[in-house]
Amino acid sequence: MEYWKKRVFKILGRISTKYYRVVLVVALFTTLVSAYLVQRLPVDTTFIRLLPDHSSEVQLFQKITQEFGSSTDLYLLVHFNDFDKAKLFVKDLAPELKKLSEIREVRSRFFHLKFFEKFGPLFLSLHDLQRMETLLPIWKPALKEWSQSPHLLTLLRNWRNRLEKEFLLLSLSYPRISRISEKEAIHLEKFLHLCKDYTLNGGKMGEKELQHFLESLLLSYHQSFQGRGKIQDGYLVSPEGNSMLVQIKLNIEPLQTALGMDLYGKIYQITKRVQKKKYPNIRFGYTGHFAIGYEDQQNVLTRIRYLSLLSLLAVLLLFIYLDRTVYGPVLVALPLMLAVLWTFGFVKIVFGFVSITSAIFGILLFGLGVDFAIHFMVHFHAERSKGRSMESSIIRTLLVSGPPILVGGLTTAFSFFALNVSEFKAAKHLGTTSGWGILCCLLAMLVLLPSLLIFLKKFLGSKGEIPIETDIPLIHKWVSWSLAHPRWIFFLTFLLTLVSLFGCSRLQLQYDLEQMITLDLPSIATKKELEKEFHLSTDFIFLVAKSEEKARKYVKKLLQARKKNGKPMFSRVDSITNYIPENQAEKLKILKRLQSAIQDISFPDKASPLVSQELPDLLKELGKIKKIIALFQPLWKNYPQLSKEAEELIQSVEKNHRLENLNFFQNLLYKQFYGSITAFQKISLKPIGLKSLP
Structure with a gap:
């Protein structure tokens, strides 16, 4: 074995030294062919190309992206002090962003008011509509009374009558179950609080804010959006009322987008330009997988540029320290660059394109290949320092250092080649590129480098060689x-x-990919603000249903699973079925009867103003409401606060006779209620189909 090893490396040494011209010609020819192939080598750094083509999940993913454009969205979080200014900012921004072909939709309004005004009652449950029809004889006279006497006193009297009748029914039933929901009790609490607030100081809410609040009381069934945010004029606003969420849908899939694509940069610059032009007080931030991926990519690429130069300089300085010849660094760098070129020529033949894993290994190949050069050059100079000739030094270097260099290179190469058994394309690309790249480095260092040394000696003589x-x-x-x-x-x-064993005992696997990226990115900060203010995440999962019936089953099961957990794992479930109510035929029949029953009720344009003579009656009515509320104490969790609001309202009316404040509140309330009843009288009695969706 030792004989054959020496014989092989002697032959290799003689080829490199005696036939160095042939070696250089073959290397030149291989380089030209590789350069031709690399010139036509497409670079595709999209992650989707690295996933198995035959996988059902990948095929489904590709189908979804073809239909919907993207599997993820871009989220814009707008911070503001003036809600109207924020709306104008979003309205000005939307058409500018839509000029980009990669933008499919800028969704700023999560609540389609006109759609729900037309079809809203269809989204009530069948049980609620049946209950409304059952209670029609009770609340129709109340509506007529309020239409004839439209002021606050009438509303309070009707509310009190309803509570009394409800308690009478409760006293006759066992167990005692109230048909007045706890949600309605909370609405009553807020209503009494607003009455008190306007009586004392004219109200802390402005006209628009009060209108939005009353709309939420009367049209609460419209708000199907789940999450911590509130709907204000159709926009999704944080509970604190100082930030707004805008959803930007893309026509491209981030997993199918090449690294370095500057779409996010364009979007950000457009947003910045609109903000600087008219809205300096608006603060904004983007988040979502697309934003986080782009910012992290730019951050990493920027650092890689500097670190690559630094590492190359460090390797060069180390090599200069070990090999102080003039030509040494050049002789090593040239074979390494040619080895990289040969490697990517092979990649063109095998894969046809450069993936992200192949591109990254091109950088690592310098670090792996320079080890072979250091072993060879250090031993070569040791032989030369003993006075041996160039040819003899090369042969002796190959005999002594060649076997360990070859064995080390082959074991590393075949370790990478082992990755080819994986079905994951990224592993195959890494294994093939790395394994072949190391073999090319071995060939370059054991054959081409000795030939270059001989050629340099013939060309320069002993000028470039320093003992x-x-x-x-x-x-x-x-x-x-x-x-x-x-x-x-x-x-x-x-x-x-x-120390290492102690560290290993505390070692944990990190499954959170977010922890693997740069945590000080602006998009990460915006993501945390989104989670804190809206209890929403930028992550979501696609489920594909083959029918509307299956889609409804999926939604119901997901909502049940969400409710079972102590801490919800997801905030909402979006589905097309959320906009297509069930049992439409039965609901339309009931709505037709309800609509017919209230068509004869007409309201005046304005509410009747409260006068001072009505204050005693108002106080008397409030006192009765306070007493009847006490009867529901065992059933309503918010009873203490509700009772407190009723008591404070009575005291504020007794001490403050500011009728203009109460009249202002009453007019807004009447306007909203009148609009709701009128809308109910005009609702569409046609079923909702796909063509009628917003």
């Missing part, structure tokens, strides 16, 4: 100290092992 001291003082001192103090070496090794 150097092959002993490295630092390494010599370290080895000498290690041999003289073996106990210290064993002790330090044992100590390092204990």
Whole structure:
């Protein structure tokens, strides 16, 4: 075995030294062919190309992206002090963003008011509509009374009558179950609080804010959006009322987007330009997978540029320290660059394109290949320092350093080639590119580098060669100290092992991919603000249903699973079925009867103003409401606060006779109620189909 090993490397040395011209010609030809292939080598850094084509999940994903454009969205979080200014900012921004072909939709309004005004009652449950029809004889006279006497006193009287009748029914039933929901009790509490607030100081809410609040009381069934945010004029606003969420739908899929694509940069610059032009007080931030991926990519690429230059400089300085010849660094760099070129020529033949994993390995190949060069050049200079000829030094270097270089390179190459058994394309690309790249480096260092040394000698003679001291003082001192103090070496090794074992015991697998990216990105900060203010995440999961019936089953099961957990794992379930109510035929029949029953009720344009003579009656009515509320104490969790609001309202009316404030409140209330009844009288009695969706 030893004989054949020496024979092989002697032959290799003779080829490199005697037939160096043939080696250089073959290397030149291979380089030209590789350059031709690389010139036509497409670069595709999209992650979707690395997933298995035959996978059902991948095929379904591709189908979804073809139909909907993208599997993820871009989210714009707008912070404001003036809600109207924020609306104008979004309205000005939307058409500018839509000029980009990659933008499918800018969704700023999550609540389609006109759609729900036309079809809203269809979204009530069949049970609620049947209950409304059952209670029609009770509340129709109340509506007629209010239409004839439209002021606050009439409304309070009707509310009190309803509570009294409800308690009478409760006293006759067991167990005692109230048909007045706890949600309605909360509405009553807020209503009494607003009455008190306007009586005392004219109200802290402005006219628009009060109108939005009353709309939420009367049209609460419209708000099907789940989450912590509130709907204000159709926009999704944080509970604190200082931020707005805008959803931007893309025509492109981030997983199918090449690295370096500057779409997000364009979107951000457009937004910044609109903000600077008219809205300096508006603050905004983008988040979502697309934003986070782009910012992290730019951050990493920027650092890689500097770190690559730094690492290349460090390798160069190390090599100059080890090899102090003029031509040494050049002779090593040239074969390495050619090895990289040969590698990507092979990639063109095998895969046809460069993936992200192949591109990254091109950088690593310099670090792996330079090891072979250092082994070869250090031993070569050691032989030259003994006075041997160039040819003899090369052959002796190959005989001594060649086998370990070859064995080390082959084991590394075949370790990478083992990745080809994986079905994951990224692993195959990495394994093939890395394995072949290391083999090319071996070939370049064991055959091409010796030939270049001979060629350089023939061309320059001995001008570029400087005799150097092959002993490295630092390494010599370290080895000498290690041999003289073996106990210290064993002790330090044992100590390092204990520290490592302690660290391994505390080692945990990190499944959160967010922890693997740069955490100080603006998009990460915006993502945390979104989660805090709206209890919403930028992550979502696609489910594909083959029919409307299956889609409804999926939604119901998901909502049940969400409610079972103590902490909800997801905030909402969006489906086309959320906009197509069930049992439409039965609901339309009931709505037709209800609509017919209230068509004869007409309201005046304005509410009747409260006068001072009506104050005693108002106080009397409030006192009755306070007493009847006490009867529901066991059933309503908010009873203490509700009772407190009723008591404080009575005291505020007794002490403050500001009728203009109550009249202002009453007019807004009447206007909203009148609009709701009128809308109910005009609702469409046609079923909702796909064509009628917003």
